[in-house]
Amino acid sequence: MQEATLDIQIKILPTSPGVYQYYDKDDTLLYVGKAKNLKKRVSSYFTKNHDNYKTKVLVKKIHTIKHIVVETETDALLLENNLIKKYLPRFNVMLKDDKTYPWICIKKERFSRIFLTRNLIKDGSEYYGPYTSVKTVHVLLDLIKELYQLRTCTYDLSQEKINNGKYKVCLEYHLGNCKGPCEGLQDEKEYLENLEAIRQIVKGNFKDSLNRFKNQMMIHAEKMEFEDAQRIKEKIQILENYQARSTVVNPKISNVDVFSIISDESYGYINFLQLSYGAIIRSHTTEVKKKLDESDKELLELAIIELRQRFNSTSKEIFVPFNVEVGEGLKITIPQLGDKKKIVDLSLRNAKYHRQERFKQIKIMDPDRHTKRLMAQMKKDLRLPEEPRHIECFDNSNIQGTNPVAACVVFKNGKPSKKEYRKFNIKTVEGANDFASMEEVVYRRYKRLTEEQQPLPQLVIVDGGKGQLSSGLKALDKLGLRGKITIIGIAKRLEEIYYPGDSIPLYLDKKSESLKIIQHLRNEAHRFGITFHRQKRSKAALDTELDLIPGIGEKTVIELLKTFRSVKRISEASKRELSEVIGDSRATKVYNYYLSKKE
Template identity: 75%
Template sequence: MENPTLEIQLKTLPELPGVYQYYDANGTIIYVGKAKNLKKRVSSYFNKTHDSGKTRVLVKKINSIKHIVVDTETDALLLENNLIKKYQPRYNVLLKDDKSYPWICIKKERFPRVFSTRRVIKDGSEYFGPYTSGKTVQTLLGLIKGLYSLRTCNYDLSEAKIEADKYKVCLEYHLGNCKGACEGYETEAEYSNNIQEIKEILKGNFKDSLAQFKSQMKTFAEEMRFEEAQKIKEKLEILENYQAKSTIVNPKISNVDVFSIVSDESYGYINFLQISYGSIIRSHTLEIKKKLDETDLELLELAIVEIRQRFNSNSKEIYVPFNVDIGENIKVTVPQLGDKKHILDLSVRNAKYYRIERFKQIKITDPDRHVNRIMSQMKTDLRLHEEPRHIECFDNSNIQGTNPVAACVVFKNGKPSKKDYRHFNIKTVEGPDDFASMEEVVYRRYKRLLEEEAPLPQLIIIDGGKGQLSSALKSLDALNLRGKIAIIGIAKRLEELFYPNDSVPLYLDKKSETLKVIQHLRNEAHRFGIEHHRNRRSKMALNTELETIAGIGDKTVVDLLKHFKSVKRIMEAEFNELEAVVGQSRAQKIYSYYHKK
């Protein structure tokens, strides 16, 4: 190590939990990380070779290290999260504070108002949320308004002012939306009871409110107050209908946070569901851009801390797809079956849908990012050394053993480049020999590219199994291109990918984007090859005996066939009939040819 200061800092690091910060030569913080053991974790950056090029670049830029020792790993998680948000280091995943989420506020005042807000003021008021959707907030407020009569005015309803008749009831009272607390028509105890029920509903607990309304309805019915009983019945229906829509799992599952992750080469998508009394009361998906090829475990742990802070969650249990370490006071459950597994699967599905939607948006708004992501994914999936920006796919077509041809289609950045498509008529092979035909066309294609000094592809795909792949490899060997271009063979319904000198095929996920690109390539090669084969067969069908007559070309043959409809009628035609169609000179040649025979 060339930096003596850095070497001393490494040697003096404590073997305790904490947070470390890397600085570059300019004194700028470039990375923040947490560790159970600071000495071991930080030393690992310098005493081993990293697979990731990004990590190698980071290590080269580290000029000095600072660290903060904490009591527990939970403290380290929280401190790491806060430092990342504060300094936004270049090599950390991006975490942003988002303070624009709506809340439902129950104001600290006599006869509290209930309303939505995006500003949290620490004045003793109670806030529920934040909610990820304004629509959810409006639905809840609409439900509360339908169930309870609450005031909407901002008067100071102190006892003294009410007793002094300072206020008069407004239109809301006459419409039945408010019970007139401003004139003392409703007691504070009655109003407070409604507020308590509203708090339970906002927590997802409908049980107490349902029981309360049913009891009221029964009392009114017994007292023959049927009109009031009917109003309570309508409120019950509103509440039961809302509960039916929101309850998705076992009502016993309460006060639980659910987290799942779906990731690709560049991004991680972490879905969060908050469950209360069997209902999803919050759903949010966080997109995190990877900076140092972070694992799903690293991303999920970071996201859990961030999301729980952002949404002020105090749940004592979390459901996750694999074990995570986020603190001593939280129960971590990895569901295997039943209702718990069902809710985790739902979270995974939400993360996948969010990822798909983001892809659609990115494809429109940022096509370069879309292409870069697919290329990076293909590089990983197909075990390549570089991204396959230029791919060529070969397919043989010799239907019924006639007119053997081959097609070469070209994709650039994952899309067809039709101007670069080429077809080949097989010249050196007699009969239907797919292996020899493949060897010929691959040799001809790359011999020409080398002669013209044209760019070579990063990937060659051979439509066929091991035999076709071996034939193509012979040509690459002959041209000294073996190892310079990656080459794979596809066999049997795109289920198997064969590599040179590897008897075990690779199977791709049938839903992967890599497979979709390969399917598109193969379909294009097949279509282009069949089209050329069909054209050749059509041309051969017109190669009648007429074309063997000296001085008679394609246009003359077509004109004659259009007029006489068959070769037999042309053979039997009189001279003057032929002359009327093709002229004296050519009529004489055709008439003489057939009559001499």
């Protein structure tokens, strides 16, 4: 019944831009979305095979579809954002922020005060912000205080009350921080000029204030008022120092918003930079938890609308790393080189840095959270029945068929457990036969673990392609462990991952964390096996030479090698040189042995 009802609801949808809403059988709002073409977009939910589990769950729950038609895509974007914030649907990404950000307020009153506030009162006062850092607001207010003398009292400075002498100047006046407008000692026109200069500084425009101060300094200097000129010069230096601390990009890049995104399996991290007069006046990174299988493009589009609303941006141009659809009237620039590209890269670095910082915080607060995420991702990527908390990897080592050995490395929770690494001398295989050697070591390893009732790994990796995988599988079949342990092979050339009975390999994304762990396992097994192989070759070389000399023991061999560094030098040494190291008796035996070989 539900399918028929939904089919009718979809058929009658318009092809106009708008917003669609999905409700369940209890009339609870599940999801809000926007579309250029409502009918086409909504239909896609019911005609596609969705890979994402959460999307499948959403589609199964949909009972009713409602829609709102709007004039333009921009209207659809804004309406979608407002509905999500208002109703907080279960399946929607939510760019919510419980923080109350600080603002700089220029109060609507005669001789306006300037102060920090978190409450926006609609009384005609001017508000600049919001700022993502209280420290930034305090730095700006301190700068303004050093440059301009403004009142801080809360008196009603109407002309009538000033004329009647209602107020007296306070300590701030005597300290030189205020010019005493309460007693009519400061002209209102001058005060308003200062306010206009302050507005420009808050917006990031330092040029007007600098020019004004420089003109004042020159006037004082021409009048021989050197103390006043020096005082103005100090203000110029304060303003220039503050300007230098701002990240100046390019004076030509003005009134622009910059957005970038970096994401992983669960979260998106969106950075927002606001540029004014060539300087960055705001940087903010927000974290978004994915609800369905949202793409970076979808997350960024939603974030751009929300962040521009939240921070009252009026910029007509935005810089982004890829094309986005955020409505009409906004110029979209995707920089490819130069200063514009640098600023997008800077935004991306901020997003990456925020992600790293969040991981550090998570690690401190919940040390196992990263591991849980990693294990869940490996389970998904490798199509495993359970999380691979215990993984073992095998590698064969033989060079030109000599001294065949194998290595097994063990990872627990994605990290090496070196005390559990194992070396194997190949016992039943003659010569260099990788397939038979792999079968032997896998059989020996899990026969022993089974006999000793030790826990078995959830995942076994063999270094090699289909041949080595088949050999490992034979060993598991002999032990009756097929199905109890997942076994895969990794081929080195293109990092193909092979599964038993499947001729088509799996290719993981080169940046995938799952692939990086598999590569780490393979490289560690290779390193461990090669080290063991070298040790065997070295010992075999010694056995054929020094250990064959009658009456020469291990300690004598070590002493000789410490001094002469190689078997060849020992064989070429004179009897006297050997005697100085191991004494006459043993030196004679070694010398005579090599002398007889020369004859």
